Amino acid sequence: MPESKIGEKALDSIIQEMIDTVTNSKDxxxxxxxQSRNEFEQLDRELNDTKKQVVEIIDAGDSLERQVRFSRMRLSEVSKHFDRYSEQEIREVYEQTHQLQMQLSVKREQEKQLRERRDELERRLRKLEDTVERADALGGKISVVLNYLNDDFRQVSEALEDAKEKQAFGLQIIEAQEEERRRLSREIHDGPAQMLANVMLRSDLIDRTFRQRGVNEALKEIKEVRGMVRSALYEVRRIIYDLRPMALDDLGLVPTLKKYLATIEEYNNMDIPFTAYGEDKRLDPKYEVALFRLVQEAVQNAVKHAEASKIEVKFELKRSLVNIIVKDDGRGFDTSQKKEKSFGLVGMKERVEMLDGEISIDSKLGSGTIIMIQVPLN
Known part of the structure; x- marks a missing residue:
């Protein structure tokens, strides 16, 4: 048997072992x-009950404190006019004051313990929430790896000449998938996860607002929470759309861009005119996806960071060349200063380089930004 065949069988065996291991890890x-999610829900219920108990015991303690002050005033009055009261009356006043003070001390100690329990539950909830998020993110990554190992890798391995090429190709694909998952994880963490955390915090205030400030103030809080939920839903839909716009396969690049920009325009209440020139034809899927992502990233940068009111998008398709211009009237930035964590621009430059294209970014503070992209169609 040829050495290459033996190597391929050995590698296939390793891949199968990887699949089994990853599957078990995913489970x-x-x-x-x-388990973390169930514990989180249980602790969340306990936390809500504890918060109610804290409020109740504070109210009871405040009531006792008023009674203690009144009893002390009564005791002071009896002490000043000792000759007016009998020994029995004096003893009763003293014992009543002492008993109220003891009850108040007990209440304050219970309040302290409940507050400590509440703070501990909040800390545990934050840790559990982080654990759940990490588990979900890691589960998603492993699902991608499993899908790749089960489907694409089998087909690709048959086309590769030997085991070394198969291994190198597999590592490149896994690295690309992992990078995409990291980007998605960042977007979920910075978008819907933060918004939902704020919704949870604001929802805790609604009950207190209702009791302390009335129905109208509580309704205002509910309206604000509704707006936050709407924003979170939009972010989730946008992320799902970012993963793979289905219209791209059915309609093609230009109609999908037109639909996408119209949606962004409507949601953000801004002007995004789109103009398409040149030939009306379908491109290779890899070009359609890449070009769509470039326009998407440029527009999202303008919406999120430039505070623009108008974004112009021009798309020109020639026989062997694509030109893209994205211009906004936002605040602009200094291109000579490198910003930390500027993942959007870095990703765009890397994507253009992979297509053997060119990208130029012209921007000045207060003068907006113009992004010009040119990609050859090989």
């Missing part, structure tokens, strides 16, 4: 996530 991570 374990899922169990950890479910």
């Amino acid at each position: 374990e991570i899922f169990q950890i996530g479910e």
Whole structure:
């Protein structure tokens, strides 16, 4: 048997072992996530009950404190006019004051313990929430790896000449998938996860607002929470759309861009005119996806960071060349200063380089930004 065949069989065996290991790991991570989620829900209920108990015991303590002050005033009055009261009356006043003080001390100690329990529950909830998020993110990554190992890798391995090429190609694909998952994880963490955390915090205030400030103020809080939920839903839909716009396969690049920009324009209440020139034809799927992502990233940068009111998008398709111009009237930035964590521009430059294209960014503070992209169609 040729040496290459033996190598391929050995590598296939290793891949199968990887699949089994990753599958088992995914099941374990899922169990950890479910256990953490169940514990989170249980602790969240306990936290709500504890918060109610804290409020109740504070009210009871305040009431006792008023009674203690009144009893002390009564005791002071009896002490000043000792000759007016009998020994029995004096003893009763003293014992009543002492008993109220003891009850108040007990209430304050209970309040302290409940506050400590509440703070501990909040800390545990934050840790559990982080665990659930990590488990979900890691589970998603492992699902991608499993899909790749089960489907694409089998087909690709048959086309590769030997085991070394197969291994190198597989590592490149996994690295690209992992980078995409990291980007998605950042977007979920900075977008919907933060918004939902704020919704949870604001929802805790609604009950207190209702009791302390009335129905109208509580309704205002509910309206604000509704707006936050709407924003979170939009972010989730946008992220799902970012993963793979289905219209791209059915309609093609230009109609998908037109639909996408119209949606962004409507949601953000801004002007995004789109103009398409040149030939009306379908491109290779890899070009359609890449070009769509470039326009998407440029527009999202203008919406999120430039505070623009108008974004112009021009798309020109020639026989062997694509030109893209994205211009906004936002605040602009100094291109000579490198910003930390500027993942959007870095990703655009890397994507253009992979297509053997060119990108130029012209921007000045207060003068908006113009992004010009040119990609050859090989």
